[in-house]
Amino acid sequence: MPETVVVVGGGYAGIAVAKALDDVADVVLVEPREALFHSVAALRGVVDPAWSGRLFLPYDRLLSRGRVVRDRAVRVDPTGVVLGSGARIDADFLVLATGSRYPFPAKTELEDTASATAAFRTAQTVLASVDRILLLGAGPVGLELAGEITAAWPDKSVTIVDPAPDVLSGPLPAALRAELRRQLEVRGVELLLGASLSEPPGTDPGTPGEFTVVTSTGGKITADLWFRCFGVVPVSDHLTADLVDARRPDGHVEVTPDLRLVGQRTVFVAGDLAATGEAPTASAAGRHAEIVAANIRALIDGAADLLRYEPPAPGIAVPLGPGGGASYSDELGLVGAATTAEIKGADLMVEFYRDYLGLT
Numbered sequence: 001m002p003e004t005v006v007v008v009g010g011g012y013a014g015i016a017v018a019k020a021l022d023d024v025a026d027v028v029l030v031e032p033r034e035a036l037f038h039s040v041a042a043l044r045g046v047v048d049p050a051w052s053g054r055l056f057l058p059y060d061r062l063l064s065r066g067r068v069v070r071d072r073a074v075r076v077d078p079t080g081v082v083l084g085s086g087a088r089i090d091a092d093f094l095v096l097a098t099g100s101r102y103p104f105p106a107k108t109e110l111e112d113t114a115s116a117t118a119a120f121r122t123a124q125t126v127l128a129s130v131d132r133i134l135l136l137g138a139g140p141v142g143l144e145l146a147g148e149i150t151a152a153w154p155d156k157s158v159t160i161v162d163p164a165p166d167v168l169s170g171p172l173p174a175a176l177r178a179e180l181r182r183q184l185e186v187r188g189v190e191l192l193l194g195a196s197l198s199e200p201p202g203t204d205p206g207t208p209g210e211f212t213v214v215t216s217t218g219g220k221i222t223a224d225l226w227f228r229c230f231g232v233v234p235v236s237d238h239l240t241a242d243l244v245d246a247r248r249p250d251g252h253v254e255v256t257p258d259l260r261l262v263g264q265r266t267v268f269v270a271g272d273l274a275a276t277g278e279a280p281t282a283s284a285a286g287r288h289a290e291i292v293a294a295n296i297r298a299l300i301d302g303a304a305d306l307l308r309y310e311p312p313a314p315g316i317a318v319p320l321g322p323g324g325g326a327s328y329s330d331e332l333g334l335v336g337a338a339t340t341a342e343i344k345g346a347d348l349m350v351e352f353y354r355d356y357l358g359l360t
């Protein structure tokens with residue numbers, strides 16, 4: 001009998017592990033969403049109506065032998081998973097790939113495609129109707145959203161506030177930050193760095209309505225709409241029994257160098273959930289998935305030596321709309337708008353993931 005591999009979470013990490021083991025194990029992918037939410041392209045989904053449908057990529061053709069169970073894992077222990085329906089699935093190997101939450105529009109909690117698409121369409125209508133937008137957070141999401149808004153509507157006023165002294169935290173070169181600041185300035189985006197709000201805006205994020213806020217540096221901002229562009233939170237509240245000890249206070253899960261959950265032989269972790277010390281990215285999720293799938297395959301084959309995961313040097317691609325932005329990696333160095341559009345901005349990797357899911 002083939003071993004059963006239960007993969008919890010069908011994001012970038014989960015689909016890659018499930019697909020890689022489909023030929024060698026009974027794979028069960030547990031995922032409450034109707035389709036993969038392609039968060040890499042989410043921010044274009046709030047400025048361009050043509051994109052809202054491209055953000056949801058169905059799972060139907062991902063696996064040939066295995067199955068996708070549309071449900072949520074509510075309790076996970078080292079030997080299996082209890083679903084929201086109450087059913088239990090026993091596992092020879094478990095892969096925890098439940099990723100992270102992020103405030104809308106970077107991610108959405110809506111699980112059915114029709115409701116989630118409608119939420120993106122509503123956000124487009126709201127954005128189109130307002131003139132002044134405040135974005136809290138000058139990380140990749142805040143910058144990318146400012147880029148999408150100014151590319152779609154060059155006349156709208158966009159202000160970004162962040163308590164950090166510069167855009168993009170983390171070990172990235174100063175020249176990348178300078179290039180992004182330069183392009184944002186050309187687009188008329190106001191960057192208020194080293195500043196925070198004395199009180200949050202009086203409206204809910206994403207809800208139109210004029211408000212005025214005071215900053216810690218004494219300035220006043222009046223805007224019609226705001227979005228929270230910070231606050232990535234790993235999803236690990238369903239871990240029970242021996243697994244819970246590996247959960248850090250911030251929600252990440254401690255892993256060994258071969259990406260097993262610490263203290264476990266058959267439980268692996270991949271993607272944003274894994275405490276590898278990297279920035280949370282789909283590319284890292286894909287790299288974890290390769291190691292996890294290879295190691296499970298090795299254990300199934302009775303091998304003793306497992307691959308170790310080595311995080312690469314940090315890099316990032318930050319598009320500012322379809323044609324702008326800047327990126328950095330060790331291989332490429334610092335590259336500007338044209339290469340960033342090629343790497344990410346033009347199609348936001350939709351075709352790559354459609355192909356991956358067998359949809360082309």
Ligand SMILES: Cc1cc2nc3c(=O)[nH]c(=O)nc-3n(C[C@H](O)[C@H](O)[C@H](O)COP(=O)(O)OP(=O)(O)OC[C@H]3O[C@@H](n4cnc5c(N)ncnc54)[C@H](O)[C@@H]3O)c2cc1C
Binds near residue numbers: 013041072098273344
């Ligand atoms: C706006 C934006 C742009 C980005 N751009 C890039 C980029 O250009 N390049 C890049 O590399 N990265 C990018 N990222 C980061 C990337 O999206 C994340 O790192 C990636 O989503 C992590 O993948 P994952 O598989 O770990 O988790 P997720 O994609 O978060 O998927 C986790 C899945 O688990 C499911 N799940 C959660 N709880 C349960 C449960 N209890 N039971 C079953 N299933 C569950 C969820 O429904 C979800 O489908 C971007 C992120 C955002 C928000």
